[in-house]
Amino acid sequence: xxxxxxxxxxxxxxxxxxxxxxxxxxxxxxxxxxxxxxxxxxxxxxxxxxxxxxxxxxxxxxxxxxxxxxxxxxxxxxxxxxxxxxxxxxxxxxxxxxxxxxxxxxx
Amino acid sequence: xxxxxxxxxxxxxxxxxxxxxxxxxxxxxxxxxxxxxxxxxxxxxxxxxxxxxxxxxxxxxxxxxxxxxxxxxxxxxxxxxxxxxxxxxxxxxxxxxxxxxxxxxxx
DNA sequence: TGAATAGATAGCTGTTTAGTTATGAGTCGT
DNA sequence: ACGACTCATAACTAAACAGCTATCTATTCA
Numbered sequence: 582x583x584x585x586x587x588x589x590x591x592x593x594x595x596x597x598x599x600x601x602x603x604x605x606x607x608x609x610x611x612x613x614x615x616x617x618x619x620x621x622x623x624x625x626x627x628x629x630x631x632x633x634x635x636x637x638x639x640x641x642x643x644x645x646x647x648x649x650x651x652x653x654x655x656x657x658x659x660x661x662x663x664x665x666x667x668x669x670x671x672x673x674x675x676x677x678x679x680x681x682x683x684x685x686x687x688x
Numbered sequence: 689x690x691x692x693x694x695x696x697x698x699x700x701x702x703x704x705x706x707x708x709x710x711x712x713x714x715x716x717x718x719x720x721x722x723x724x725x726x727x728x729x730x731x732x733x734x735x736x737x738x739x740x741x742x743x744x745x746x747x748x749x750x751x752x753x754x755x756x757x758x759x760x761x762x763x764x765x766x767x768x769x770x771x772x773x774x775x776x777x778x779x780x781x782x783x784x785x786x787x788x789x790x791x792x793x794x795x
Numbered sequence: 796t797g798a799a800t801a802g803a804t805a806g807c808t809g810t811t812t813a814g815t816t817a818t819g820a821g822t823c824g825t
Numbered sequence: 826a827c828g829a830c831t832c833a834t835a836a837c838t839a840a841a842c843a844g845c846t847a848t849c850t851a852t853t854c855a
Contacts, residue, residue: 587703594701595843596694606775613802626844628803647801647852655776662772668713669762669769702813720832733814735833754822754831 585660588637593661597622598630602639605653612648692767695744700768704729705737709746712760719755 593599601616613631617624631651634640638657642649700706708723720738724731738758741747745764749756 586706590697590701590706594697597843599693599697603775614800617802622843623845624802625804625846629843632803644802649802653775658772658776661768662776665765665769665772668710668760669765704813721830729813730815731832732816732834736813739833751832756832 583660585638586664589639589657589660592633592637592639595630595633597626598634601627601630602634602653605640605651606655610643610650610652612650614648616651690767692745693771696746696764696767699740699744699746702737702740704733705741708734708737709741709760712747712758713762717750717757717759719757721755723758 593602597620601620604616604619605611613624613627616631617627620627631640631642635642639654640651641654642651644650700709704727708727711723711726712718720731720734723738724734727734738747738749742749746761747758748761749758751757
């Protein structure tokens, strides 16, 4: 459907980009140079990848002095989670059941 | 990490491929021509996409006479679900909370 | 002010990829 | 056996893309 799905899926299809996002998710805020050191590719390449991730809403950059600190925006994974739920009802059958249960309990 | 992640992510990054997979998930088994009619692209293009999905384990094809019936293999979404859970602790938390709740209720 | 540093942008290049048409390999109906 | 049909494969093309180097802007520090 939306451009959202497309952007998120496309952004995460590249292994390098996924590794960048993983690092941000697991280790928290990082500067571009820190990410570059770990990525094993040039700084411009990293900046470009971060641009793609940013445009998809998966990360955001806070500028501080001459460095930019990037942070993972994990909520942006929502379309992906939602989609996998709709497709493989299987997994999240367990989750859905619990949600139903919660709903019933609320009443 | 694994080639699994890579293949699944890469396969699902293409919108056309995602639509094919969606159709198979939501409507069940389909022949190539049925999928072609809905896809709006040539039959060879569809076959190629199905090949990519098949190599990633996301679909399987059963041959019957001169047609091939494709089926979605939703379990192949496992790496994706697993990954999103590891990344977005967020979702996990919700799931864990509910699991805790269930456990408490069982007692 | 001037040198150095951090990051973004521009421009280029080789490779991948999604689509096309043409054709090949099986299978069905007559 | 033969023509029609279903699907897969081959060969090609145009566009997208990930990487690079060079450079520009902005900031810090001497």
